[in-house]
Amino acid sequence: MIQVKNLLNALEKNRINFFTGVPDSILESLSTYLEKYSLKKHIIATNEGAAISMGIGYYLSTKKIPCIYLQNSGLSNAINPLISIAGKDVYSTPLFLIIGWRGSPKKPDEPQHKAKGRITLNLLKLLKINYCILRQEKDLQKLKKIILRSKKNKSIVACLIEKDTLQTLNKKEKNKSRYISRPEFIKNFLSLIPKKSKIISTTGYTSRELMELRKRFNFNKGQDFYMVGGMGHSSSVAIGYALNSKKQIFCLDGDGSVLMHLGSLRTAGYLKNKNFKHIILNNNSHESVGGQLTNANGIDFNKFRESIGYRNYFKIEKRDNIKNMITRFVRSKGPSLLEVKIKNGSLKNLSRPKNLIKIKEKFMVNK
Ligand SMILES: Cc1ncc(C[n+]2csc(CCOP(=O)(O)OP(=O)(O)O)c2C)c(N)n1
Numbered sequence: 001m002i003q004v005k006n007l008l009n010a011l012e013k014n015r016i017n018f019f020t021g022v023p024d025s026i027l028e029s030l031s032t033y034l035e036k037y038s039l040k041k042h043i044i045a046t047n048e049g050a051a052i053s054m055g056i057g058y059y060l061s062t063k064k065i066p067c068i069y070l071q072n073s074g075l076s077n078a079i080n081p082l083i084s085i086a087g088k089d090v091y092s093t094p095l096f097l098i099i100g101w102r103g104s105p106k107k108p109d110e111p112q113h114k115a116k117g118r119i120t121l122n123l124l125k126l127l128k129i130n131y132c133i134l135r136q137e138k139d140l141q142k143l144k145k146i147i148l149r150s151k152k153n154k155s156i157v158a159c160l161i162e163k164d165t166l167q168t169l170n171k172k173e174k175n176k177s178r179y180i181s182r183p184e185f186i187k188n189f190l191s192l193i194p195k196k197s198k199i200i201s202t203t204g205y206t207s208r209e210l211m212e213l214r215k216r217f218n219f220n221k222g223q224d225f226y227m228v229g230g231m232g233h234s235s236s237v238a239i240g241y242a243l244n245s246k247k248q249i250f251c252l253d254g255d256g257s258v259l260m261h262l263g264s265l266r267t268a269g270y271l272k273n274k275n276f277k278h279i280i281l282n283n284n285s286h287e288s289v290g291g292q293l294t295n296a297n298g299i300d301f302n303k304f305r306e307s308i309g310y311r312n313y314f315k316i317e318k319r320d321n322i323k324n325m326i327t328r329f330v331r332s333k334g335p336s337l338l339e340v341k342i343k344n345g346s347l348k349n350l351s352r353p354k355n356l357i358k359i360k361e362k363f364m365v366n367k
Pocket residue numbers: 022023024025071073074077202203204205206229230231253254255256257258283285286287288289294
């Protein structure tokens with residue numbers, strides 16, 4: 001086990017003081033520590049490419065190496081600026097990456113992490129990114145060599161961290177929010193939608209709770225497609241589907257997820273599909289990976305949807321108007337946006353979608 005404090009001290013010794021990244025469950029205690037307990041400069045980015053790019057900007061203005069943290073699935077978002085801006089053949093920019101290694105061959109993991117986990121080291125080799133693996137405190141000594149190399153060669157280097165390596169933080173706080181919970185919304189939603197609807201749900205707790213609640217309470221209206229990976233792309237999948245379907249298409253999104261690829265919403269806005277209905281479950285945080293802030297609370301989603309061409313906007317902030325708002329939203333002419341303010345806290349003993357091919361095939365019947 002490695003304590004976050006010791007990891008940060010080791011980086012400090014190597015003059016790394018600036019942090020940006022996208023939260024990940026393996027690195028939960030790192031981003032939470034930086035957000036809550038550390039005075040270091042720390043910015044949560046909306047996607048991994050943006051994090052790399054902020055790091056590049058930081059280097060250009062300070063000549064110092066930034067630390068960028070990300071889950072290995074987000075390496076794919078990061079690769080464009082890594083290769084096309086920071087790479088050796090372009091601007092040769094020193095960057096230090098901390099990568100949460102989901103699906104590492106040594107640790108059993110979910111289907112969506114297996115392939116990426118298997119190829120992560122090869123990807124880094126292909127990208128000519130020097131790396132080390134941190135498994136215990138004494139591995140922190142490897143950082144000096146690798147960071148020196150980054151400085152000297154003006155190159156990108158990385159360290160990888162597997163599941164259950166970083167010590168967790170004791171951070172249970174009482175949730176005093178007045179908003180409804182995600183499961184409360186989902187239950188109402190599943191009882192009020194038309195029988196033949198299609199639901200495309202985002203990465204993390206949303207998909208897991210949708211599946212679990214169906215099972216526990218026998219909800220049988222609508223069919224689900226769980227976006228277990230591809231965070232930020234559930235609305236695009238829903239848009240693509242809505243084009244060729246007469247059914248009502250509901251995208252069940254998160255605020256972190258919607259911000260990751262916000263530009264996609266404009267596509268829904270100009271396509272103007274009447275059957276496209278978008279729900280943002282807004283808890284202002286990345287709850288599924290530790291509750292780090294997304295800053296979505298600073299967005300006026302009504303003004304935003306209007307400017308990008310969604311026809312309607314509904315908002316749920318209180319328990320009293322859930323049913324009424326859902327009914328009006330379902331009946332409205334899309335594209336429509338329903339913003340649901342929710343509090344953090346999810347169901348216990350959540351299972352995970354397993355037989356993904358079956359789920360896909362079932363979803364594809366009766367389009
Ligand atoms: C490309 C990518 N980066 C990071 C992650 C890790 N991740 C999984 S769920 C999640 C948080 C999603 O936040 P939000 O959409 O607000 O939903 P919530 O967890 O609050 O329900 C993150 C960051 C990921 N799966 N994929």
